[in-house]
Amino acid sequence: MSDNLNFVKKLRISGLRPTKQRIKICEILFGGKDTFHFSINELSKIISQKTNEKISLATIYNTVHAFLSKGYIKQIAVNSEQNYYDTNTTDHHHFYDEDKNQLIDIHDNEVEPVKINRKIPGKKIKSIEVLVKVQNN
Amino acid sequence: MSDNLNFVKKLRISGLRPTKQRIKICEILFGGKDTFHFSINELSKIISQKTNEKISLATIYNTVHAFLSKGYIKQIAVNSEQNYYDTNTTDHHHFYDEDKNQLIDIHDNEVEPVKINRKIPGKKIKSIEVLVKVQNN
DNA sequence: TAATACTTTAGAATAGTTATAATCTACGCA
């Protein structure tokens, strides 16, 4: 709960007013020990489980987008069914479990750096993402 | 146009009846010299440009899904805005030009093989995909 | 040619997401 002060700071620093809703979403996203992956749908369910008051879907979308543009979370492209987000904003790759519909972090020591021996004229690389799809044996 | 016989064969082999619509879509997808990337939307536009008769959206979706499940095309995850498909079904990676919203093939000689030093128990790797997002300098 | 299974189609339904516009709130300033 003293985390809340940090969240307020975090929001203020990036020019976002520390509202009740945003602080609650901060608690859920950044208050745990571990980072995690979520869809808007999943986040919405977590919120309604852990909270008495309801946060409207529009606010959840707005907040996730705000956090995304501030770099507090990352977006992960898996498929077009649903957007996935990641509270781990470091550069890292993923397994995607097609049976559980679940993202799993691949740590840097678990994968060789990807080397691209080609440049696109006039373009700079913004990100390199590896997605390893896995399924049951 | 003698390609059409091949397309009929191709469809027959996989248990799909060679209908007028499917053959037309085959022509567009597999009749050119080069492979290419497309969204359903783009394919739909190409069809209406190159064809007098119209093919309904439902049929385009059905056919793309059928071809996908037969392995005639691949699906590429870029973002959740829209699904992308690829008539190049070989294993290969992609640049994604965020300004032009366009996929560009990375050839095997342009990237070192990606080595994953970790296994998920009970799971087998289905695919390894690298997506390099680029934007204007 | 007839029976049948498969296919196409228009349009309805669904689902994720974004826009709207009214209400509410945070916060700098009087």
Add this chain to the structure above:
DNA sequence: TGCGTAGATTATAACTATTCTAAAGTATTA
């Protein structure tokens, strides 16, 4: 400490990609 205002929240409508439905059409095989 209370006001004014910019910014935030919300319910709901709108939008769009995709899937479903069910009726009409077509390929296939006997």
